[in-house]
Amino acid sequence: xxxxxxxxxxxxxxxxxxxxxxxxxxxxxxxxxxxxxxxxxxxxxxxxxxxxxxxxxxxxxxxxxxxxxxxxxxxxxxxxxxxxxxxxxxxxxxxxxxxxxxxxxxxxxxxxxxxxxxxxxxxxxxxxxxxxxxxxxxxxxxxxxxxxxxxxxxxxxxxxxxxxxxxxxxx
Numbered sequence: 001x002x003x004x005x006x007x008x009x010x011x012x013x014x015x016x017x018x019x020x021x022x023x024x025x026x027x028x029x030x031x032x033x034x035x036x037x038x039x040x041x042x043x044x045x046x047x048x049x050x051x052x053x054x055x056x057x058x059x060x061x062x063x064x065x066x067x068x069x070x071x072x073x074x075x076x077x078x079x080x081x082x083x084x085x086x087x088x089x090x091x092x093x094x095x096x097x098x099x100x101x102x103x104x105x106x107x108x109x110x111x112x113x114x115x116x117x118x119x120x121x122x123x124x125x126x127x128x129x130x131x132x133x134x135x136x137x138x139x140x141x142x143x144x145x146x147x148x149x150x151x152x153x154x155x156x157x158x159x160x161x162x163x164x165x166x167x168x169x170x171x
Contacts, residue, residue, distance in 0.1 A: 008066040009093035010035070012085040013075070020061055023080030030074055033064040037102050056106070060085075062099060067091070120167040121146060126159060132167060133157070 013034075015023040024034045037056035065072070072091075075081055084091050115121060115135040123131050123146075133146040136156065144161045147154050 008033075008064050008070070010062045010064050010096065010099050011091045011093060013061050013063050014082045014085055015059055015061060015080050016082050017059065019080035020055055020059070021080075023078060024061055026079045027061075027063060027075070027081070030078065032070075032075075034061055035064075035099060035103075036061040037106060039106060056102070062094060067093075115144065115161075115164065115166070121164045122167050123159070123163055124165050125163050128157070128159070133164075135164070 013023065013027075020036055024036045027034050038053040039056045040053060063075070072084065075084060086092065117136060119135045121133055121135050123129055123133060128148065131148060133148040136145045136147055138161070139145050139158050142160055142162070143158050144164060145156055145158050146164070148157045149155075
């Protein structure tokens with residue numbers, strides 16, 4: 001492959017703390033193609049409407065460049081950019097298929113499981129991991145109220161719906 005055929009590749013940029021969006025904006029103004037993977041944010045109790053998306057990789061973004069033909073020097077002085085991630089003194093390209101896998105995973109939202117009142121569930125993670133319970137109701141969009149048998153007493157417990165899985169009842 002001759003130097004003229006060198007394709008552009010993805011590289012990793014480390015940003016200054018909480019300045020991923022600023023770095024992306026300023027790099028794109030310089031005509032660089034950037035990718036900053038975002039995921040749906042989990043609402044916080046104190047400010048439920050604060051953010052609807054958050055960084056998948058806080059402090060980093062991807063930039064597409066041609067190592068032979070693009071000018072790398074302006075990147076270092078771009079607002080929001082801390083440095084180009086290197087191994088030794090050379091930036092190492094990120095495989096295109098990795099970027100594509102990240103994009104596909106972010107596009108495929110796993111549907112939230114729908115449970116019926118009285119349905120038997122198992123807790124997948126957290127301090128009650130592997131315990132069985134009975135689903136009572138949803139507590140908002142992301143939480144569920146379950147009935148858990150602890151120390152011979154039934155207790156109502158609220159936890160994330162994502163930590164529950166169905167128990168297939170055997171006949």
